[in-house]
């Protein structure tokens with residue numbers, strides 16, 4: 650990989666042109682130029698990712714999902730590393746509830762600057778952790794490889810159970826009403842080893858934060874669904890996500906420039922773009938509180954207006970944008 654190439658492209662993302670003001674009355678041309686630069690970076694980053702390795706389409710989803718190798722590739726491309734901080738957690742062994750809120754900072758190795766940052770969370774009440782798909786367990790060998798025969802038993806007329814050798818079972822056969830099998834609970838059952846899932850839950854929160862931070866870094870978050878990599882493992886127990894409405898090209902461009910706008914707001918406010926975006930989308934009270942706490946009093950009113958106007962534009966044009 651060419652060093653010059655990557656630094657050149659990286660710089661566009663990390664430090665958008667300072668001449669572009671973000672307050673109402675911003676010059677359209679400046680915004681257009683910025684948007685163009687922004688899209689060039691998107692294209693380039695998207696082009697270094699390899700389908701089915703760095704990202705892929707998971708059945709039941711509308712957008713491709715960024716896998717961990719893809720996220721790591723983007724981070725390496727920007728010559729950066731990830732650092733994780735647990736910002737909030739619940740560890741309740743009694744209730745079996747573990748809940749982690751993790752921040753991933755992407756740190757430019759040479760300068761030590763944080764060039765992207767995102768939050769990710771996971772908790773053990775998510776269906777993938779809390780439930781497991783229970784199969785009938787063989788009373789002989791203990792494997793979960795009991796199936797019901799396709800054929801009726803010639804003597805009883807019932808379809809019996811058998812332990813399937815090709816799936817690792819012992820081949821034993823059992824009557825259709827064999828109590829040690831029929832009494833077993835199948836389907837979705839609560840995971841008994843929930844405390845053991847603590848660590849994988851934390852890992853998942855980290856992975857989500859890292860994916861989001863990498864996507865923000867490459868300006869490509871709207872091309873991807875970021876947190877569904879674990880979807881496959883839990884396909885049986887997780888509801889497919891609702892279909893997202895189709896977004897027209899105009900709306901897409903709008904959304905892209907709004908993201909840029911949000912990034913600029915974040916810079917002025919010295920917070921992460923992710924924070925602004927989430928707050929615009931969600932909790933506006935917390936946003937106002939945050940602004941009031943900010944130590945840039947001269948810019949407060951302008952910022953408030955800008956936030957309001959950005960939010961209004963989002964709502965007017967797109968309704969609720971799915972939070973990618």
Ligand SMILES: [Zn+2]
Pocket residue numbers: 787788789790791792812818819820821
């Ligand atoms: Zn068996």
